[in-house]
Amino acid sequence: MRLLLVEDATRLRELLTEAVHAAGWRVDSVGSLVDAEEAIATTEYDLLLIDLGLPDGDGLDLIRTMRRAKNQTPILILTARGAIDERIAGLDAGADDYLVKPFNHREFLARCRALLRRSPSVADPVLEAGRLVFDVASGSVMCGDEALALAPRERAVLEILMRDIGSVVNKRKLEYALSEFGEELSSNALETAVSRLRKKLDPARTAVSLETIRGVGYFLRERKQ
Template sequence: MRLLLVEDSIRLRDLLTERIRGAGWMLDAVGTIAAATEASRSILYDLVLIDLGLPDGDGKSLIRSLRAQGSSVPILVLTARGSIDDRVDALDCGADDFLMKPFNHIEFLARCRALLRRSGPHRAERIELGRLEFDPASGSVRVGGAIVPISPRERSILELLLRHSDRVVPKERIEIALSAFGEEISTNAVELAISRLRKRLEPVGAGIAIETVRGAGYLLREVKAHA
């Protein structure tokens, strides 16, 4: 799952970034409507979080723009504006939910999970391959019913590979997934992340294998148990 946060307060943006990435979701965080518009042109987000008071305009104009472009991405408004009119206006222009500042971060994450579950059945359904089960909404990874501890970076790669199982995923696409964590990507970052992911999954008998396709990328496939 990849989220877009549009919030001009650096302090709140940093705090929410920590919470969101801690929940295992990928995030792009920007502070203006212009930056959000540019990001949404090239990336398909699962949830957009928008503050209404932005330095280059009202967040409602961004919501209207997204809806005018045909986007059905769930939108959660985060704002200090508390009047009924503000809430009604935000919902009428296309927002799906509204959260008043200051808010409890446990409730914030719960609202995000709820919207992610409604973001499209094909994206929110659990993915199963081999003995592994992945829940995109919660980010949980299980093998034989037991939770497998996995880092957010590894989880983002696993989800990408699972959604394209039995197909080669180019290395460049994995680099884009890693970049959502706001860290500079080193030349061997993908190889290191894939290596760590293999070490997580192989000992627990997940029944899947990540193959390196030289010059192309990586392929995830199911490994049948021998009789």
């Protein structure tokens, strides 16, 4: 899951970024319409979180432009504009949901999960391999009745490998999944995430194993139980 947060208030942007990371999703954070337009043009997102009062314009204009361009990515408006007419204007412009500041972070994450379940980019909201069940919207990974405690990067790698179960996924695709806007990925970040994930995917317990094709990439193999 990759989200775009468009919010010009630095501290709120930091807090929301932390909350999104804790939920197991990746997020690119920008503070202006210009930067938002550039991010949307170059990256495919599963959910957009858009403030309306931005320093270089109104977030409603961005939403209308996206919808005219047939971009159907779910949009959650985050704004201090709470009047009923303003809410109606936001939804009529093309937003899928509307949250007025200040808001509870638990409610914020719940609304994100609800929208992610409806995202057109999420072809399979629940992935299964071996004894693993991965709920993409909530980020939970279960092995039978046991929840696996995975770090965000470990979850990102596992999601891609489960979507291409049995097929080799090249390193570049996985490295892109771990990257975030404005953050440079260290040279061994992918290898570290894979190593930690492999240790948690005990084949005897999960009935899957994470295999390496040296110099090419990785794949997830289902094992006979």
